[in-house]
Amino acid sequence: MNRSHFLSSGGAVLATVASGGIAFAEDVPGGTNLIERHADFDEKLFAKAVGKPADVRQVWDNVALRPNVMTNIKNSLNSLQFGFGYDPARISIVAVNHGPSATYTYTDYVWQKYRIGDFFDVKDAAGNRISTNAFLAPKNSDPSTDPAAEAGVLQDTGIAALQARGVVFLTCHTAVEEQSRGLIKAGLAPGMTPADVSADILTHLIPGAIVVPGGVGTLAVLQTKYGYTYATVQ
Secondary structure (H helix, E strand, O other): OOOOEOOOOOOOOOOOOOOOOOOHHHHOOOOOOOOOHHHHOOOOHHHHHOOOOOEEEEEEEEEOOOHHHHHHHHHHHHHHHOOOOOHHEEEEEEEEEHHHHHHHHOOOHHHHHHHHHHHHOOOOOOEEEEEEEEOOOOOOOOOOOOOOOOHHHHHHHOHHHHHHHHOOEEEEHHHHHHOOOHHOOOOOOOOOOOOHHHHHHHHHOOOOOEEEHHHHHHHHHHHHOOOEEEEEEO
């Protein structure tokens, strides 16, 4: 059964191990192999998300944790909609999150349990360690849809706000597997196996995240098969 899309708020999944909250293998998005197998990839869900009708398509390659990429994605949406005049319903933007950036799609549960902020040395502007997914929630409280409203929804760089505007966030399965091994080596997942950690992470992704076999391969597929143009933040 393909389960590459996990909605953490949906009450969907899972038979779990009571002590660790770890899902059984058949319920893990992308499966529990080091390299995701095609049988475990929800290709239909992926194709539906990235192949929707669109007049302009852009993929963002996120590797290092550079949260200002969310500002770039927001600016791209606004310039395409208001500057170039594209129908916002026909703009398709996808964020491929691999390497450390896969953590953009981890819930607070994962950030806190595995001390992601410590593992990747993530700090806020004041130099304080980040202990939760500080990139997810909307940043602005003004409901205005005037693009000139600096505190309005169209200037919001929170992941959830970008998702509400149609941006698709993908999670690299390979990154999760590699990080699982790194977390164990760092002593941040005592008594757990790599399969335990990866299963726990993959079943605690943010709502709407889609697991793909590998970020670098996904970039190739999006550009060659679906016609996406490439963008990244250096």
